[in-house]
Amino acid sequence: TELYVAEVADDGGVGEPRKLMEGLPDGGQHPNRTLRFGPDGLLYLSIGSSCNACPEPNPEHATMLQIRLSENGKAERRVFAEGLRNTVGFGWHPETQELWGLDMGSDWRGPDVPPEELNLIREGLHYGWPWCYGEREVDRIIAQAPEEVSREDFCAKTEPAKLTYQAHSSPLQMVFYEGSQFPKEYRNDLFVTMRGSW
Numbered sequence: 001t002e003l004y005v006a007e008v009a010d011d012g013g014v015g016e017p018r019k020l021m022e023g024l025p026d027g028g029q030h031p032n033r034t035l036r037f038g039p040d041g042l043l044y045l046s047i048g049s050s051c052n053a054c055p056e057p058n059p060e061h062a063t064m065l066q067i068r069l070s071e072n073g074k075a076e077r078r079v080f081a082e083g084l085r086n087t088v089g090f091g092w093h094p095e096t097q098e099l100w101g102l103d104m105g106s107d108w109r110g111p112d113v114p115p116e117e118l119n120l121i122r123e124g125l126h127y128g129w130p131w132c133y134g135e136r137e138v139d140r141i142i143a144q145a146p147e148e149v150s151r152e153d154f155c156a157k158t159e160p161a162k163l164t165y166q167a168h169s170s171p172l173q174m175v176f177y178e179g180s181q182f183p184k185e186y187r188n189d190l191f192v193t194m195r196g197s198w
Contacts, residue, residue, distance in 0.1 A: 005017070021075040047060055049086060052106050064079075064082075065079060081121045082126050083126040100119065100121065105117070105168070119162060131154055
């Protein structure tokens with residue numbers, strides 16, 4: 001629930017941590033956080049959902065936050081994208097600078113539903129969770145519907161996944177390949193690690 005910064009010395013020693021931010025959403029079902037600096041110099045922080053499948057009472061759960069340092073040295077945050085159940089792995093394409101992320105779907109639904117997702121994460125978009133998955137598929141497992149709109153209308157306005165793959169693969173991390181050891185056609189491709197279902 002807190003974000004700290006500390007200086008790292010040339011000898012590898014770590015200085016005294018300084019608190020940049022507090023009041024981040026608690027972990028719930030997804031306590032781990034991933035943070036990375038984007039090509040814009042801003043910090044991006046993935047906040048997973050608090051539950052398996054539920055409407056979130058905290059608008060910062062199941063989001064990608066964007067964090068910037070203000071002139072007074074304080075960190076300020078805002079929701080960059082929402083409807084991302086648990087985007088642990090994310091990063092920017094080396095050439096296009098587009099933000100991509102791997103999202104884990106809900107559990108307890110059998111071996112094939114819902115699919116895991118590769119999303120092109122853009123500012124201000126909603127990626128569907130908890131009412132939609134994959135390519136705008138309506139998810140009826142949750143008793144509550146979105147406020148003031150049908151599930152179908154809500155899902156029609158969300159951003160579909162760019163790629164879906166086997167449910168419960170649990171993508172954990174990703175990296176765009178910029179090396180020269182593999183054949184040329186691998187350049188700028190995405191490598192993904194998957195833990196598999198728990």
